[in-house]
Amino acid sequence: xxxxxxxxxxxxxxxxxxxxxxxxxxxxxxxxxxxxxxxxxxxxxxxxxxxxxxxxxxxxxxxxxxxxxxxxxxxxxxxxxxxxxxxxxxxxxxxxxxxxxxxxxxxxxxxxxxxxxxxxxxxxxxxxxxxxxxxxxxxxxxxxxxxxxxxxxxxxxxxxxxxxxxxxxxxxxxxxxxxxxxxxxxxxxxxxxxxxxxxxxxxxxxxxxxxxxxxxxxxxxxxxxxxxxxxxxxxxxxxxxxxxxxxxxxxxxxxx
Numbered sequence: 001x002x003x004x005x006x007x008x009x010x011x012x013x014x015x016x017x018x019x020x021x022x023x024x025x026x027x028x029x030x031x032x033x034x035x036x037x038x039x040x041x042x043x044x045x046x047x048x049x050x051x052x053x054x055x056x057x058x059x060x061x062x063x064x065x066x067x068x069x070x071x072x073x074x075x076x077x078x079x080x081x082x083x084x085x086x087x088x089x090x091x092x093x094x095x096x097x098x099x100x101x102x103x104x105x106x107x108x109x110x111x112x113x114x115x116x117x118x119x120x121x122x123x124x125x126x127x128x129x130x131x132x133x134x135x136x137x138x139x140x141x142x143x144x145x146x147x148x149x150x151x152x153x154x155x156x157x158x159x160x161x162x163x164x165x166x167x168x169x170x171x172x173x174x175x176x177x178x179x180x181x182x183x184x185x186x187x188x189x190x191x192x193x194x195x196x197x198x199x200x201x202x203x204x205x206x207x208x209x210x211x212x213x214x215x216x217x218x219x220x221x222x223x224x225x226x227x228x229x230x231x232x233x234x235x236x237x238x239x240x241x242x243x244x245x246x247x248x249x250x251x252x253x254x255x256x
Contacts, residue, residue, distance in 0.1 A: 010239025064092030133172030
């Protein structure tokens, strides 16, 4: 049995006004804010990050951003930086999400610069990788994931690597009605773990958490979380309602 602490992270995407986000955060804190056996992270939209951070103060729930620029400051209209996130006590940031890659053209090289900037600023990257439906049907899943992992973590030291969280997102299983089987999910997680062994050595690789980001829900969470290389979930839709999100935290508690 590994000793990696399970992590459940909620990606609220472009949902919730500041007032709505505060209400959701209050419900989550009331339900799971005192337990410290599973790490819980919420990532609101930028307009709500500071307000949600105030709600989380004194609880065990951590704050995250959904994206950031790799530069610390400058003429980058519409962007936010790692120092800005740290200044409002964010401790995690989602980087390289499939929507950022596909809708906004982020390349492996861009994501790599962001990972490096996050680590320089004591932010834990939730670094996302995963294949599209066309890539899976072409049999390219492992090749695509290997390229994303190796390029995204280029220059990351062994000491820094344990602060990185990896999230595997089978892009074809997100909001499409198609579902990855538990075996498919575990296969890719184990493959990623093997890549981490090659990059950083066995002891470090065994400390890095790999989350599943393919539409984890209360119904499929217990089976997924029981797998040896699935250390939690990066949760989209099910994180927008406190009851389903708390159910996922409880499933992680049961599986730890």
